[in-house]
Amino acid sequence: MKQIYIHGLGQTPDDWKEVLHRLNSEKDGVCPDLPGMASAGQATYTDLYSAFARFCSRIEGPLSLCGLSLGGVLALHYAAEHPEQVDRLVLIAPQYRMPKRLLQVQNLLFRCMPRSLFRQMGFSKDQFIQLCKSMEELDFSGSLSRISCPVLVLCGSRDRANKRACRELSQRLDRAELCIVEGAGHELNREVPAELARLLDSFYAR
Numbered sequence: 001m002k003q004i005y006i007h008g009l010g011q012t013p014d015d016w017k018e019v020l021h022r023l024n025s026e027k028d029g030v031c032p033d034l035p036g037m038a039s040a041g042q043a044t045y046t047d048l049y050s051a052f053a054r055f056c057s058r059i060e061g062p063l064s065l066c067g068l069s070l071g072g073v074l075a076l077h078y079a080a081e082h083p084e085q086v087d088r089l090v091l092i093a094p095q096y097r098m099p100k101r102l103l104q105v106q107n108l109l110f111r112c113m114p115r116s117l118f119r120q121m122g123f124s125k126d127q128f129i130q131l132c133k134s135m136e137e138l139d140f141s142g143s144l145s146r147i148s149c150p151v152l153v154l155c156g157s158r159d160r161a162n163k164r165a166c167r168e169l170s171q172r173l174d175r176a177e178l179c180i181v182e183g184a185g186h187e188l189n190r191e192v193p194a195e196l197a198r199l200l201d202s203f204y205a206r
Contacts, residue, residue, distance in 0.1 A: 006071025035122030156184030
């Protein structure tokens with residue numbers, strides 16, 4: 001089964017390397033480059049999701065999707081629209097109903113940051129701001145019932161911004177389990193790659 005690992009905003013596919021090296025199924029892993037999927041000069045969520053869906057459609061299913069933050073939103077969206085294509089779903093610190101106020105605050109911070117800080121993040125400063133703004137109205141509450149595959153929801157114990165949403169999501173999905181990773185923050189693939197790989201191997205084996 002092909003496993004797709006989707007990075008978060010501000011990350012690149014390289015942020016999955018340490019996790020994949022530790023997985024029993026490393027050879028099955030694919031890490032798409034989200035900035036590379038964005039249209040030239042454009043970075044709306046609608047365009048990004050359309051490109052991601054096309055990427056998934058070119059891979060023979062069933063698929064196992066594992067996404068962090070923005071990657072988790074894309075994975076959740078795809079699983080809701082194509083439940084027959086997704087066999088396993090891992091969601092790391094996702095939001096299923098976007099916290100509009102938080103996104104607005106993030107955008108204010110992005111506007112104050114120098115453009116040079118965005119150079120190694122894939123998306124430009126303008127694309128960061130455009131993408132976050134385009135996500136403010138996203139709400140998958142009405143489509144969660146379409147997801148029928150086993151789901152693992154992960155969140156770091158120090159990730160206060162997303163822990164509540166992860167608990168709610170795990171309760172609203174029929175076949176979901178929640179795991180809070182003690183001592184970890186938001187970016188589990190960067191912070192605790194060995195522990196994340198262990199949790200993924202255990203989930204995939206069940």
